[in-house]
Amino acid sequence: MAVGDLSMPTMHDIAGIRIGITESYIRYKNRRDLVVFEICEGAQVAAVFTKNAFCAAPVQLARHHLAVAAPRYLVINTGNANAGTGLQGMETAAETCQALANLTTAAAQPVSANQVLPFSTGVIGEQLPVDRLIAGLPHAIADLKVNGWNEAASGIMTTDTLPKGASEIIEVEGQRYTITGISKGAGMIRPNMATMLAFVATDAPIAKPLVEQLLKAVVEQSFNRITIDGDTSTNDACVLVATGKAGGTLIESAQDSRYEALFTALQRVFTRLAQLIVRDGEGATKFISVRVEQGLNSQECCDIAYSVAHSPLIKTAFFASDPNWGRILAAVGKAGVPELDVSKIQVWLDDVQICRDGGAAPDYREEQGARVMQQEEITIRIALGRGSASDTVWTCDLSYDYVKINADYRS
Amino acid sequence: MAVGDLSMPTMHDIAGIRIGITESYIRYKNRRDLVVFEICEGAQVAAVFTKNAFCAAPVQLARHHLAVAAPRYLVINTGNANAGTGLQGMETAAETCQALANLTTAAAQPVSANQVLPFSTGVIGEQLPVDRLIAGLPHAIADLKVNGWNEAASGIMTTDTLPKGASEIIEVEGQRYTITGISKGAGMIRPNMATMLAFVATDAPIAKPLVEQLLKAVVEQSFNRITIDGDTSTNDACVLVATGKAGGTLIESAQDSRYEALFTALQRVFTRLAQLIVRDGEGATKFISVRVEQGLNSQECCDIAYSVAHSPLIKTAFFASDPNWGRILAAVGKAGVPELDVSKIQVWLDDVQICRDGGAAPDYREEQGARVMQQEEITIRIALGRGSASDTVWTCDLSYDYVKINADYRS
Structure with a gap:
């Protein structure tokens, strides 16, 4: 059901990152469900991380560990989100980190438990079978290798139908930098300041404050601009690692001459990873870009774009390839944007103007809309005629299969 | 697919109200699609009326007419919403009112065009075939009768599967008052200060400011507490008429000794009419009450209740009879209520506590949840443990048929 080309690109290694995958029987058999990143x-x-007030135990613990120590390992399990699991959930997340730290005591550089960040995804509200997870850790450690990105992309999937990855090499001032990342997610997708799960690494040498700043900036325009069903997960997390192994002087600020190229490349990788989640959205048959232009500010453009992107009526109309533009107008109108002058609103489906000055475009013919609706990828463009801000949100349609997948997920 | 008993009650006449219905071929043949109320x-x-910024032409005109004159006729057509129709839509709505006024010139009490309130429901974004509507008006006028409520309930339907009505007679201080009303709507339902369409009349003698106050109060707790798909229509409207024909002194304020009984009866009628819309929600197989208690104020209770009621993941889980309480926690957490302490949250499905102090209730067993989920009518009760406010929102599940109905609606 995925929309467009979701095939994995060549996933370039990132010097300084090793990845191990194993089967730990968290929920299913014959499923490599445990991934360890060594940094x-x-x-x-x-x-x-997610802004959901009910954030999962691993999210709470990872946030804490990140504040107090330099992370050296990421542990990611699928099959169980360890969310809504109360104090016991916090304990199992802590035990997981401690167990991984214990495995490093014999190594040259032993790490402490707070240098491990835990991530979980899967069913909410059931206790994590932590013994099985911990039993799997030595196998994951034994499996550590630099070329594990493809397997990791598969290892973190839940209802995803395909693994999701993006990777590129850029050359800036004679220096090659590599960026590689993976993401997962197909339902409960309306990230708020984060995503479902995404892990991106680069070998570029970037100072820590700038890594944080870059991550926030690129997430805002990528994972924070997608929605499948408007449901923000309890476990959203997105990580950016800069290993510095490419060498060269440290990039410390946006004034560095290498910054712009790096930012742009990161933006491409993050946008690809975010859009892959929508393209593989539960039951998706269409990839829809909702672009709102001529707003007073980005916020009102997003409010209207999300109002359109969340409307079940619009999403089902797209599933049916029905250019039902009245539903688009209704969604624009209900977004709650103050003093919106509907008589200034224009709407296009790709290149076809369907609404002019708040009413049907006089020269619009239904066949034109029907032609666009046959496409797998469609842009709804809405011009508000009141400013110069614009923003874009990506979503998919609502099909029988969305209902089927979510009605069946736990059975 | 409707949930529960939606059968029409005995629809008592309201002295002072006559209703005529006819076939005017707005969209379909063999469909009595034009209803006239004479007041x-x-x-x-x-x-x-709807708060959607893209409110339909008849909504704009009815709002204006109501402000300048005492209404004597309501004209309601189904099949076309006359929304997103620009200036031409305003003209056709005005022509409709004028045409009806013209038909009264020979009568004892001719009315002016601004004493007619127009209402339209149906497809958005197509011009209203006003000539056909106007041609139908004399037939509707010829059909005027006091016992037309049942036919009117059918006459205003769109994707509704059944007509919706409520009626009761109360006795207050030896005086009998009758209240009768009809409503319609099954999709694009998340009214904001109004409903899809509802028309309620009573023969009680109530002063105009109090009629307005009563309407706002009862709508707030009835039509403003239902949602099917979170989509606010462009055409929502709700009318309350007090003919005064029951006689007796005018009821002018909430201090009148008859007020409480009248308010309570109106509340019952409005709540029934609102719930009927949810029970007949597109594709609905379950009627779900979402009650949020122990909040700081009604607003945050509603925010959380709507976050739950709009979650496609919860709605599909209910369709599947899956007590997937993790999805309920996630929806509570994403509602954006500030400083919510999740460790104080309790959740029940009817009488079964599924979540205690933010985690799984220790003595909860899946069979208990599964038993409740088999029911057609279910209450999700969420206690926030931070105040004494409470509020309730009614919704339905999300089924294959919702997708089917909305994918097929225009074809």
Whole structure:
């Protein structure tokens, strides 16, 4: 059901990152459900997390660990979100980190439990079978290798139908930097300051405050601009690691001459990873960009874009390839934007203007809309005629299969 | 697919109200799609309308007419919403009112065009075939009769599967008052200060300011507490008429000794009419009450209740009879209520506590939840443990048929 080309690109290794995957029987058999990232000493790590008040135990613990120590390991399990699990959930998350730290005592550089960030995804409200997870850790450690990105992309999937990855090499002032990342998620997607799960690393040498700043900036325009069903998960997390292994002087600020190229490349990788989640949205048959232009500010453009992107009526109309533009107007109108002059509103489906000055475009013919609606990828463009701000949100349609997948998920 | 008993009650006549219905071929043949209410002179009329910025032409005109004259006729067509129709839509709405006024010139009490309130429901974004509507008006006028409520309930339907009505007679201080009303709507339902369409009349003698006050109060706790898909229509309107034909002294304020009984009866009628819309929600198989208690104020209770009631994940889980309480916690957490202490949250499905202090209730067993989920009518009760306010929102589940109905609606 995925929309467009979701095939994995060549996933370039990132010097300083090793990845191990194993089967730990969290929920299903024959499923490599446990992924460990090993991060080299000296790497800079930033992360953003869900704003859901019911954030999961691993999210709470990862946020705490990140504040007090330099992360050296990420542990990610699928099959169980360890969310809504109360104090016991916090304990199992802590035990997981401690167990991984214990495995490093014999190593050259033993780490402490607070240098491990835990991540969980899967069913909410059931206790994590932590013994099985811990039993799997030695196998994951034994499996550590630099070329584990493809397997990791598969290892973190839940209802995803395909693994999701993006990778590119850029050259800036004679220096090659590599960026590689993976993401997962297909339902309960309306990230707020974060995503479902995404892990991106680069070998570029970037100072820690700038890693944090870069992550926030690129997430805001990528994972924070997608929605499948408007449901913000309890476990959203997005991590950016800069290992510095490419060498060269440290990039410390946006004034660095290498910054712009790096920012742009990160933006491409994050946007691809975010859009892959929508393209693989539960039951998705269409990839829809909702672009709102001529607003007073970005916020009102987003409010209207989300109002359109969340409307079940619009999403089902797109599933049916029905250019039902009245539903688009209704969603624009209900967004709650103050003093919106509807007589200034224009709406296009790709290149076809369907609404002019708040009413039907006089020269619009239904066949034109029907032609666009046959496409797998469609842009709804809405011009408000009151300013110069614009913003874009990406979503998918609402099909029988969305209902089927979510009616069946736990059975 | 409707949930529960939606059968029409005995619809008592309201002295001072006559209703005529006819077939005017707005969209379909063999469909009585035009309804006219005649209201006696001296009746007090109040109305509330959609807050959607893209409100339809008839909504704009009805709001204006109501402000400048005492309404004597309501004209309601189904099949076309006359929304997103620009200036031409305003003209056709005005022509409709004028045409009806013209038909009264020979009568004892001719009315002016601004004493007619127009209402339209149906497809958005197509011009109203006003000539056909106007051609139907003489037939509707010829059909005027006091016992037309049942036919009117059918006449205003769109995707409704059944007509919706409520009626009761109360006795207050030896005086009998009758209240009768009809409503319609099954999709694009998340009214904001109004409903899809509802028309309620009573023969009680109530002063105009009090009719307005009563309407606002009862709508707030009835039509403003239902949601099917979170989409606020462009055409929502709700009218309350007090003809005064029951006789007796005018009820002018909430201090009148008859007020409480009248208010309570109106509340019952409005709540029934609102709930009927949810029970007949597009594709609905379950009627779900979301009650939020122990909040700081009604607003945060509503915010959380709507976050739950709008979650496609929860709605599909209910369709599947899956007591997936993790999805309920996630929806509570994403509602954006500030400083929510999740460790104080309790959740029940009817009498079964599924969540205690923010985690799984220790003695909860899946069979208990599964038993409740088999029911057609279910209450989700959420206690926030931070105050004494409470509020309730009614909704339905999200089924294959919702997608089917809305994917097929225009075809």
